[in-house]
Amino acid sequence: MRLSTILLVYIAILIIGYFAGRQKAIAYSHALDAGRTMHSLPMYHGYYVLMWGAIPAIIAILGYFFMGDGLVLDRVIAGLPDEVRSLPESRLNLVLNDIRVVAAGAETSGESEAYIQSAADSLNAGREFLSLLLGLAVVALSSTGCYLAWRNLSGDFRARNRVESAIQVLLVMAASIAVLTTIGIVFSVLFESIRFFQKVPLFDFLFGLNWSPQTAIRSDQVGSSGSFGAVPLFLGTLMISGIAMIIALPIGLMVAIYLSEYTTARVRGVVKPLLEVLAGIPTVVYGYFAALTVAPLLRDFGLSAGLQISSESALGAGLVMGIMILPFVSSISDDVINSVPQSMRDGSLGLGATRSETIRRVVLPAALPGIVGGFLLAASRAIGETMIVVMAAGLAAKMTINPLEAVTTVTVQIVTLLVGDQEFDSPKTLAAFGLGLTLFIVTLILNIIALHVVRKYREQYD
Amino acid sequence: MSEESPSNSALRSSVETRKRVEASLGARYRRENRFRFFGLLAVLVSVSFVAFFFVSIISQGYTAFTQTYIQVDVYFDPDVVSPDGSRAPDVLSQVNYSRLIKDGLGSMFPEVSGRKPKQLLNRLVSNGAIYELRDRVMAEPDIIGSRESLWFLADDEIDAWFKQYSRGDDADGAARLGDAQIGWLRQLVAQGRLEQRFNTVFFTSGDSRDPEMAGIWAAAKGSFFMLVVCMSIAFPLGVAASIYLEEFAPRNRWVDLIEVNINNLAAVPSIVFGLLGLAVFINFLSLPRSAPLVGGLVLALMTLPTIIIASRSAITAVPPSIREAALGIGASPVQAVVHHVLPLAMPGMLTGAILGIARALGETAPLLMIGMVAFIVEAPQTPLDPSSALPVQIYLWADSPERAFAERTAAAIMVLLAFLLVMNATAVWLRSKYERRW
Structure with missing residues (x-):
């Protein structure tokens, strides 16, 4: 049975349930004495019936959607020949992929093994059976739910209260998704990281000076046992985001000061949206800009000045990243500066201070906590930024503090380790999760401090 | 003193x-x-x-919005196309159509001889030409035996040369072409057999190894599916969450935790969401890799905090007097919210949602994590098919060594930025049209 048919039948049953409930309520209301009214509108009786029809079936549908294929695959794997089942996980996944492709009806290149064909057939049969089962379950659950709820209706039934408390539960669940997401992130990253740290000690990871994740594919291969010392990555990340901050902070802050303290509303109305345009540009576009425009420019400039600038230099990536976070810095600074009470400025100007003196001695000190919070947020953004560095920074991990050389960052390594073939039992793939955990923790700490500082500061003047 | x-x-x-x-x-x-x-x-x-x-x-x-076409006289030689006179589709689909183009070019430049020069000559025309010929012949088999002048896509190097040539720049120096090829090209220009047309291929086809045949359609469709999935999950959830937090939430630890989480999630690097998608959706729930569905789910989790924050400020902007009036005439709290607060806050929420999708449209890093970087030619038919996305396509092309991909990357960026501009303009328009000051 096709999923779309099942959904259509499901929706039809719910609509019928709604109208049946509503009709029953209307019949009750006609039977009432004149002057008396029912507790809930007929509509709510309808919704009540609909609700009981919808909830059990939606659980079944979601369960099928997220786990159905896995269940069928388990059955298919159980039916495979023993020598295939005992293959290592990565090979087994390839076989499963073949089975999926054959099951989807694609023509395979060359002779496919007989067991693949039969497994594909049993996969299709299993899917067919499971969707049939789902169809029956949905029809049974939704119609039984509707019927039971419908039987429950009566003249003084408080349908609205039931429906409203169901809505409340839905709202709480929606709000809790945010917490679930955080838990999901922590667990998914933590789980694989623990496996990684079982193979590579935490100390070696955090303080090791050598990063070369290429592990030997075959056991008899010479060299490249893989070493996972992440210090060069931390250094590279720090350098690129440091360059970005050195560019974005002064310019962003000065722009915010100039726009909020010096210009007319008209100039503000032109410049602010222009900067917001900069904030809306996707990072992949900045990456292209960095790799194909800024890097060659820098290299040519370096050649003419007699400097050797690598075409994947930290300077180029940092420069463009600085442009990227500039609007972010300036808009936060702008907010913070604007929330300093006007009376403080007036007091300072009244004492005869010039505008710049007022800004430097009064406004900025007052706004400092908020600005620091904004800078921390900007820094966490720079550290977690991926596309610019993937496209414009290097791949080789080098211990250097020369910004003209190519360095690599944590995010670049996560991407290179995870794009392409993944083996979830090799430290190479797991290392990406170790790096991800580090990145998550660092940015989380920065964010928490920043949000705390900003909130404290707001309370001061509100 | x-x-x-x-x-x-x-x-x-x-x-x-x-x-x-x-x-x-x-x-x-x-x-x-x-x-x-x-x-x-x-x-x-x-x-x-x-x-x-x-x-x-x-x-x-x-420059990528135009494409050079080259006119070749093709003789649909019955000896090549159907030596045994059969016109069955499965025969016609197997024919060596490149022979026709070779012969056509050979008849236009009879002086070219030798294997190497002939190879160079054949390279004037894109590899895609044989598929064009095949489709043509299969659509109207009666054409076999006739002669026709047909316009074909030119190869990307020829395209680059001709664009510079027609601009009057020093095309010969910049081009990676031999003297012989440039000589032929000048001859073709003199005969009016080279022409620049609007590049429809770029907008209608999928990715390709040949720059002249590569387009953004498949990627755009993948992006579209992703945004649909993303919005249909994130918008209802975001609105529901913000209603709860603003209107019904008691002040307790759980709600505090939710608030802190939302603010922190808004600042978590996008690549971490990619790791989440890889571990949860692909490894744990074994959803298909490279599918727009998974991409949409990840993007939904990412945009959710943005939408919640925007929706909350839209709800707080609705004055309490509205709620109180509704409650005063006997509405239940849910009715007051659904009938009065929500409609008034909707423009603000929609504005936030549009800004959220605009952000999601440009997001690349999490998509790399869930395998949306594969080389995919066919446009996806459903959100479960493997697919690319517009920003990922930009990333892939930016990495390609062929020069012609550089201009296509920039053109794809222009298309992406145009989409973003439209979205943001819609958001601004919505805000200015429906925003009410109380």
């Missing part, structure tokens, strides 16, 4: 102060002007960043 009256000394000190102030005024004003100048400089620098950025993208990309 030693004894002065207090008023006198006060006068003296005020005169003194005045003198000192006046003496320092020049320096102070200079400092003031310097400060002001730095402010102006910062604004000018950032505005020139914007200008430089757009000028460089547009100047690199605008």
Whole structure:
């Protein structure tokens, strides 16, 4: 049975349930004495019936959607020949992929093994059976739910209260998704990281000076046992985001000061949206800009000045990243500066201070906590930024503090380790999760401090 | 001398102060002007960043919107197409159509001989030409045996040369073409057999190894599916969450936890969401890799905090008097919210949602994590098919060594930015049209 048919039948049953409930309520209301009214509108009786029809079936549908294929695959794997089942996980996944492709009806290149064909057939049969089962379950659950709820209706039934408390539960669940997401992130990253740290000690990871994740594919291969010392990555990340901050902070802050303290509303109305345009540009576009425009420019400039600038230099990536976070810095600074009470400025100007003196001695000190919070947020953004560095920074991990050389960052390594073939039992793939955990923790700490500082500061003047 | 009256000394000190102030005024004003100048400089620098950025993208990309076509006289030779006279589709689909093009080019340049020069000559026309010929013949088999002048896509190097040539630039120096090829090209130009047309291929086809046949359609469709999935999950959830937090939430630990989480999630690097998607959706729930469905789910989790924050401020902007009036005439709290607050807050929520999808449309890093970087030619038919996305396509092309991909990358960026511009303009329009000041 096709999923779309099942959904259509499901929706039809719910609509019928709604109208049946509503009709029953209307019949009750006609039977009432004149002057008396029912507790809930007929509509709510309808919704009540609909609700009981919808909830059990939606659980079944979601369960099928997220786990159905896995269940069928388990059955298919159980039916495979023993020598295939005992293959290592990565090979087994390839076989499963073949089975999926054959099951989807694609023509395979060359002779496919007989067991693949039969497994594909049993996969299709299993899917067919499971969707049939789902169809029956949905029809049974939704119609039984509707019927039971419908039987429950009566003249003084408080349908609205039931429906409203169901809505409340839905709202709480929606709000809790945010917490679930955080838990999901922590667990998914933590789980694989623990496996990684079982193979590579935490100390070696955090303080090791050598990063070369290429592990030997075959056991008899010479060299490249893989070493996972992440210090060069931390250094590279720090350098690129440091360059970005050195560019974005002064310019962003000065722009915010100039726009909020010096210009007319008209100039503000032109410049602010222009900067917001900069904030809306996707990072992949900045990456292209960095790799194909800024890097060659820098290299040519370096050649003419007699400097050797690598075409994947930290300077180029940092420069463009600085442009990227500039609007972010300036808009936060702008907010913070604007929330300093006007009376403080007036007091300072009244004492005869010039505008710049007022800004430097009064406004900025007052706004400092908020600005620091904004800078921390900007820094966490720079550290977690991926596309610019993937496209414009290097791949080789080098211990250097020369910004003209190519360095690599944590995010670049996560991407290179995870794009392409993944083996979830090799430290190479797991290392990406170790790096991800580090990145998550660092940015989380920065964010928490920043949000705390900003909130404290707001309370001061509100 | 030693004894002065207090008023006198006060006068003296005020005169003194005045003198000192006046003496320092020049320096102070200079400092003031310097400060002001730095402010102006910062604004000018950032505005020139914007200008430089757009000028460089547009100047690199605008050429990709035209494509060079080359006219070849093709003889649909029955000996090549159907030696045994059969016109069955499965026979016609297997024919070596490149022979027809080779023969056509050979008849136009009879003086070319030798294997190497002939190979170079054949490379004037794109590899895609044989598929065009095949489709043509299969659509109307009666064409076999006739002669026709057909326009084919030119190869990307020819395209680059011709674009520079027709602009009057030094095309020969820049091109990676031999003298013989340039000679043929000049001959073709003189015969009017080279032409630039609007590049429809770019908008209608999928990715390809040959730049002249590569397009953004498949990627755009993948992006579209992703945004649909993303919005149909994130918008209802975001609105529901914000209603709860603003209207119904008690003040307790759980709600505090939710609030802290939302604020932190908004600042978690996007690549971490990619790791989440890889671990949860692909490894744990074994959803298909590279599918727009998974991409949409990840993007939904990412945009959720943005939408919640925007929706909450839209709800707080609705004055309490509206709620109180509704409650006063007997509405339940849920009715007050659903019938009164929500409709008034909807424009603000939609604005937030549009800004959220605009962000999601440009997001690349999490998509790399869930395997959306594969080379995919076919446009996806459903959200479960493997697919690419617009920003991922940009990333892939930016990495390609062929020069012609550089201009296509810039052109794809222009298309992406145009989409973003439309979305943001819609958001601004919505806000200005429906926003109410109370």
